[in-house]
Amino acid sequence: xxxxxxxxxxxxxxxxxxxxxxxxxxxxxxxxxxxxxxxxxxxxxxxxxxxxxxxxxxxxxxxxxxxxxxx
Numbered sequence: 001x002x003x004x005x006x007x008x009x010x011x012x013x014x015x016x017x018x019x020x021x022x023x024x025x026x027x028x029x030x031x032x033x034x035x036x037x038x039x040x041x042x043x044x045x046x047x048x049x050x051x052x053x054x055x056x057x058x059x060x061x062x063x064x065x066x067x068x069x070x071x
Contacts, residue, residue, distance in 0.1 A: 007036040014041055023053045030055040 002022055006013040014034075023030060034041045037059045043049075045057050 001031045001033060003033045003035070004041065005035045007038055009038075012040050016040075016043075019044060023055055026055070031058060032056070033058045035060045 004014045004019075019032065022032075032044055032055060034044075034057065041059075045059065050056060
């Protein structure tokens, strides 16, 4: 599991290449956990991409202001 903690507002993170490297070098099932939904991380929620690269995602809901209470 990889926790990515950023809303992307200052540096436009997470870096797409960094996430791609995590997925490319995985040795087991990867779960990407994001504490915000943003323009910079929403692309990783593509069902096609998740299926082809073999990973899952978890995004915090807007109701809890970026804090995921259950993973």
